[in-house]
Amino acid sequence: MVYNYYPGCTLSTKAKQLDLYAKKAAEALGFELAELKEWQCCGAVYPLVQDEIGTRLSSVRSLAAAAAIDGKLVTLCSACHHVLKRVNSDMAENKEINAKVNAYLELDKPYQGETQVLHYLEVLRDEIGFEELAKKVVKPLTGRKIGAYYGCLLLRPAGVMQFDDPENPSILEDFIKALGAEPVVYDYRNECCGGYIALKDKSSAQNMVSKILTSAANKGVEALITACPLCSYNLQVNAAAAQPLPIFYFTELLAEALGVKEEV
Amino acid sequence: MQKIGVFVCWCGSNIAATVDVARVAESVKSIPGVAFAADYRYMCSEGGQELMQKAIKDYGLSRVVVCSCSPRMHEATFRKAAQAAGLNPYLVEIANIREHCSWVHKDKEVATAKAIALAKAAIAKVKLNTPLVSGESAVVKRALVIGGGIAGLQTALDIAEAGYKVDIVEKTPSIGGKMSQLDKTFPTLDCSACILTPKMVEAATHENITIYTYSEIEKVSGYVGQFEAVIRKKARSVSVDRCSGCGICSEKCPSKKAKSEFDQGLRNRSAIYIPFAQAIPNVPVIDRENCLKFQTGKCGICAKVCPAGAIEYEQEDELVTQKYGAIVLATGFEPIDMAKFGEFNYEYCPDVITSLEFERLTNAAGPTQGHLVRLSDGKKPKSIVFVSCVGSRDTTERGKTYCSKICCMYNAKHAMLVKEKYPDIDVQVFYIDVRTPGKSFDEFYRRAVEEYGVQYTKGMVGKITEEGDHLLVHASDVASGAQLSVPADMVVLATAIKPAADARKLATMLTASIDTNDFFTEAHPKLRPVESPTAGIFLSGVCQGPKDIPETVAQAGAAAVKVLGLLSKDKLLTNPCVATCNEQTCSGCLACEKVCPYGAISAEYKLVNVKGLKERRLIAQVNEALCQGCGACTVACPSGAMDLKGFSNKQIMAEVDAIC
Numbered sequence: 001m002v003y004n005y006y007p008g009c010t011l012s013t014k015a016k017q018l019d020l021y022a023k024k025a026a027e028a029l030g031f032e033l034a035e036l037k038e039w040q041c042c043g044a045v046y047p048l049v050q051d052e053i054g055t056r057l058s059s060v061r062s063l064a065a066a067a068a069i070d071g072k073l074v075t076l077c078s079a080c081h082h083v084l085k086r087v088n089s090d091m092a093e094n095k096e097i098n099a100k101v102n103a104y105l106e107l108d109k110p111y112q113g114e115t116q117v118l119h120y121l122e123v124l125r126d127e128i129g130f131e132e133l134a135k136k137v138v139k140p141l142t143g144r145k146i147g148a149y150y151g152c153l154l155l156r157p158a159g160v161m162q163f164d165d166p167e168n169p170s171i172l173e174d175f176i177k178a179l180g181a182e183p184v185v186y187d188y189r190n191e192c193c194g195g196y197i198a199l200k201d202k203s204s205a206q207n208m209v210s211k212i213l214t215s216a217a218n219k220g221v222e223a224l225i226t227a228c229p230l231c232s233y234n235l236q237v238n239a240a241a242a243q244p245l246p247i248f249y250f251t252e253l254l255a256e257a258l259g260v261k262e263e264v
Numbered sequence: 265m266q267k268i269g270v271f272v273c274w275c276g277s278n279i280a281a282t283v284d285v286a287r288v289a290e291s292v293k294s295i296p297g298v299a300f301a302a303d304y305r306y307m308c309s310e311g312g313q314e315l316m317q318k319a320i321k322d323y324g325l326s327r328v329v330v331c332s333c334s335p336r337m338h339e340a341t342f343r344k345a346a347q348a349a350g351l352n353p354y355l356v357e358i359a360n361i362r363e364h365c366s367w368v369h370k371d372k373e374v375a376t377a378k379a380i381a382l383a384k385a386a387i388a389k390v391k392l393n394t395p396l397v398s399g400e401s402a403v404v405k406r407a408l409v410i411g412g413g414i415a416g417l418q419t420a421l422d423i424a425e426a427g428y429k430v431d432i433v434e435k436t437p438s439i440g441g442k443m444s445q446l447d448k449t450f451p452t453l454d455c456s457a458c459i460l461t462p463k464m465v466e467a468a469t470h471e472n473i474t475i476y477t478y479s480e481i482e483k484v485s486g487y488v489g490q491f492e493a494v495i496r497k498k499a500r501s502v503s504v505d506r507c508s509g510c511g512i513c514s515e516k517c518p519s520k521k522a523k524s525e526f527d528q529g530l531r532n533r534s535a536i537y538i539p540f541a542q543a544i545p546n547v548p549v550i551d552r553e554n555c556l557k558f559q560t561g562k563c564g565i566c567a568k569v570c571p572a573g574a575i576e577y578e579q580e581d582e583l584v585t586q587k588y589g590a591i592v593l594a595t596g597f598e599p600i601d602m603a604k605f606g607e608f609n610y611e612y613c614p615d616v617i618t619s620l621e622f623e624r625l626t627n628a629a630g631p632t633q634g635h636l637v638r639l640s641d642g643k644k645p646k647s648i649v650f651v652s653c654v655g656s657r658d659t660t661e662r663g664k665t666y667c668s669k670i671c672c673m674y675n676a677k678h679a680m681l682v683k684e685k686y687p688d689i690d691v692q693v694f695y696i697d698v699r700t701p702g703k704s705f706d707e708f709y710r711r712a713v714e715e716y717g718v719q720y721t722k723g724m725v726g727k728i729t730e731e732g733d734h735l736l737v738h739a740s741d742v743a744s745g746a747q748l749s750v751p752a753d754m755v756v757l758a759t760a761i762k763p764a765a766d767a768r769k770l771a772t773m774l775t776a777s778i779d780t781n782d783f784f785t786e787a788h789p790k791l792r793p794v795e796s797p798t799a800g801i802f803l804s805g806v807c808q809g810p811k812d813i814p815e816t817v818a819q820a821g822a823a824a825v826k827v828l829g830l831l832s833k834d835k836l837l838t839n840p841c842v843a844t845c846n847e848q849t850c851s852g853c854l855a856c857e858k859v860c861p862y863g864a865i866s867a868e869y870k871l872v873n874v875k876g877l878k879e880r881r882l883i884a885q886v887n888e889a890l891c892q893g894c895g896a897c898t899v900a901c902p903s904g905a906m907d908l909k910g911f912s913n914k915q916i917m918a919e920v921d922a923i924c
Contacts, residue, residue, distance in 0.1 A: 165606060215730075
């Protein structure tokens with residue numbers, strides 16, 4: 001199986017590991033991530049302005065390109081996934097945005113939001129299945145207490161993202177279980193880490209990070225996993241020195257359990 | 265040629281403000297067959313009816329069309345008036361120019377044109393009306409009440425007191441319902457069990473009441489006055505006749521891992537159990553899923569220790585068939601599931617509990633003997649936060665859009681009970697609005713605030729987290745705009761209530777309609793609040809909509825009165841607008857039988873005269889007593905053999921022709 005793949009800018013720079021482990025793991029699981037030709041930055045932040053289409057155009061170009069191939073587009077970075085999925089929903093639901101974007105882009109075929117945007121985790125859950133994944137694990141992470149850090153972008157707004165229950169998600173816990181480790185549920189796993197205000201208001205970001213890490217550590221979490229480069233950055237940079245909890249991309253643990261980590 | 269009279273009603277300004285009623289009357293006069301047409305301020309008034317009756321006599325009218333409100337409103341009135349003037353009541357047609365016209369239009373020209381079209385359609389139809397005569401059916405003088413909570417008990421008692429037989433069917437092992445789980449009741453703070461158990465005993469000992477506990481309705485057939493219900497008496501595995509209720513079986517039962525339903529899972533119970541001390545009947549039941557004897561074949565201790573020899577492992581479900589004249593639905597409610605409300609941490613945090621769990625926790629007969637303690641460490645809490653509207657007034661798909669109505673009052677009750685017993689505990693209530701309409705209700709709430717010092721904060725709770733050995737309640741304070749993080753040792757969630765899970769199944773079985781929330785629908789929201797739109801089905805208690813105890817009891821009594829009105833009749837007139845099958849054209853395909861929701865159609869081999877030749881073939885037969893006149897069969901019939909009296913295919917086509 002070959003999936004159209006949208007890596008996004010961060011995965012070619014700061015978050016290379018997230019991308020490399022994902023590709024290696026995919027190979028081990030029997031599918032391939034084929035990078036979309038000429039993908040552009042997703043825009044990084046979903047534009048809440050309703051009459052502004054400029055910041056939506058680049059997302060639509062990638063979505064339309066995927067539609068022209070087989071109609072599926074796999075993402076990995078939480079922020080890219082969030083932006084692509086919401087812009088896609090705009091194209092399907094919002095007539096005004098749809099009309100303006102199509103009028104501007106003049107694509108061969110007008111784009112109506114038909115592409116299915118899948119997060120890598122959704123591929124694991126819905127296309128491969130966690131049970132199948134568990135069968136392919138060669139080095140189970142037995143005994144390791146892993147906390148899932150969801151952040152906000154994957155889950156909300158729940159109606160558009162259709163990813164998991166925003167208040168009590170389970171996809172990452174099920175993923176951790178499939179790798180043979182022990183998922184630990186803690187209170188702040190779906191709270192915002194403050195990544196977006198890390199530059200503007202450092203103390204607020206530190207405060208939010210501290211709550212997340214303390215709550216996880218109190219429940220016995222030994223390491224956190226995330227799918228978001230920004231969260232990963234913020235949770236490490238803005239953590240107080242006294243509370244070092246290793247933060248991994250979920251793909252790193254996946255690669256490790258599948259026995260392909262060293263190849264990267 | 266028919267002589268048709270057309271009467272156009274103003275309905276005050278309801279119709280006349282939007283429809284030119286005089287023009288409607290004038291324009292129909294030229295239609296062939298119309299012998300008289302007039303408009304009048306209120307056709308339903310005595311004057312209006314007299315006008316119609318006089319015209320029938322003076323002009324020798326053979327048909328009547330009334331252009332007025334919906335037939336649901338006044339069809340019966342006008343039929344009766346025409347009948348009094350010597351006309352068969354089914355020769356009257358209504359053109360609905362109010363709900364279907366004046367109320368939905370603003371432009372008078374458009375509305376008048378539409379009213380004329382509707383009048384023309386009714387005239388075209390009435391020409392083809394035939395006189396119909398109602399049949400009669402007998403009334404079985406016995407009522408069935410489904411649900412043995414306070415609603416069902418009260419309805420049953422009121423019917424029984426009037427001298428009629430009533431059967432109560434309760435699915436759990438005891439009658440009593442949710443009220444038996446409550447500690448105190450608002451606004452008087454009297455003990456719930458103390459006021460409920462006398463009613464339970466009265467029902468159990470009443471000569472006119474038969475109670476089937478641990479029983480469910482399997483099937484209902486028939487119609488108003490003549491229902492037939494099959495009741496499944498689930499196997500109790502204990503003889504009700506021989507058991508003395510000594511309780512030694514529960515004591516000695518080695519399987520004690522099942523969660524007590526009565527105590528909301530806060531305590532374990534044995535596999536053979538009596539749900540609570542005042543249960544009626546005071547006879548245990550074996551929960552076979554958890555019983556070692558049933559699961560492994562070993563054990564059998566209860567049978568060995570029972571001094572009365574009442575244990576009957578071999579007991580099987582028993583089906584009882586009984587006829588009823590009326591059925592009352594009193595199936596009650598249950599709290600919503602908290603699974604979709606992850607932000608409150610209910611699943612992971614033992615000190616976040618629901619209000620019903622709190623009732624058991626403060627009840628002297630509850631799992632802690634009424635000592636208010638935390639479930640996590642058994643310690644007395646120093647501070648408690650109550651959260652209102654958990655899932656109520658929630659427009660997202662996980663919640664309920666309606667107000668659950670009872671929560672504001674029981675929150676105030678809980679807060680006061682805590683303060684009364686333990687003045688040192690801090691109590692805070694988060695709310696969206698405090699709603700306390702009801703006799704002595706607002707005074708009750710004010711007492712909580714003013715006398716007991718309960719802190720009420722307007723704002724919603726967004727998240728509950730664990731911080732060491734206490735909880736943090738993250739909420740907004742709307743008055744100050746502040747984001748609060750309030751430490752608490754215990755949090756109590758006022759969960760929304762929803763109709764009992766089997767309401768939907770029963771609705772299908774009884775063809776009683778339910779709304780999008782699965783509450784049973786009443787025949788009219790204001791004027792017929794305790795009757796279902798399906799004849800002979802009545803509604804009692806929360807199964808119709810959220811209610812507190814006083815309201816439930818009042819409504820239960822009202823439902824009983826409606827049942828008595830029905831049971832006191834010896835005969836009921838049946839609706840003559842039923843389906844009929846043309847044996848000449850019926851091909852016996854029985855497409856009609858498949859779509860009939862009332863089981864009114866059967867098939868029979870009959871000798872039919874086809875073009876002079878006698879032929880024996882399969883013909884559809886309509887049981888007029890069962891047919892409700894819905895017309896589904898007439899649409900399904902490929903050969904047009906099925907027709908509905910009063911709404912024949914020809915009549916409908918004539919209406920369509922008149923409009924087009």
